[in-house]
Amino acid sequence: MTSTEGRPATISDPATWVAQHGDALFRYALMKMRDSSQAEDMVQETFLAALKARHNFSGQSSEKTWLIGILKHKIIDHFRKHKREQNSDDIETLSEQLDQQFSPRGHWEITLTHWQDPDRAHENEAFWKVFSACITHLPDHLADLFILREIKELSTEEICKLLDISTTNNMWVMLSRARMRLRNCLDSRWFNQDNRKVR
């Protein structure tokens, strides 16, 4: 976990931004856009916008959080312009869907099939494509959260601030939903397909 203590009240030298924040921004953008050259463009646009706005930087959040916030909005704008629907799965139906996996008394309503030697999948290039696609196809608020957690560049508090999550407890609940969905996605798109995928 990255510590945010001792962060400067003022913004750092823009000439050092790429070295400091380039990877985090790029990884976030790449996970959202699934195209490296588009992701690179977004990172560049973000830095240029930040350059113009840097005198307004309030220091309320860390510099990295501030930059990722700008990037997040750039990506939303990009999708809007290109008319690609974001995965705006309604939050209510989402939690209902997942609740259906359990009976009212909290027992499993679905059968879980054991995944045979799952780590072997790590050696398979195709697995990473499926796994990334499962993450990208999470509803947006869950995808953002999952990606930012895994990039491990922002503290829990910074992520809550950035994504407007009111309490850390809400964040754990959302992450749990994200993982449940990823489990379901991998289960149907990878593990129960594996044997049939002989080409």
Added chain:
Amino acid sequence: MLSCKEVGELVSQGIDHKLTLREKVALKMHLFICKTCSCYDKQLQFIARSARRLMQSNKTGQGIPPLSQTAGARINSTIKQQLDDEQQQRPE
């Protein structure tokens, strides 16, 4: 006794933060006797390992790469250009 739904939640939280001793014990006991939850636990741990590898791998060449050096250099020079332009417009 925890329900499977609560256990599912705890399994996920165990990935995010340290559980209390009480939670850990209750979780272990439940996983010991419940096959489905223990299967779920293994699957979530696998997802956590995979996510770590996806986001942090670059030695193996798998997963999400960092910003390439070429792109980094290009972006850096664009930033520097912009800074130079600024300087010229309003000399301090």
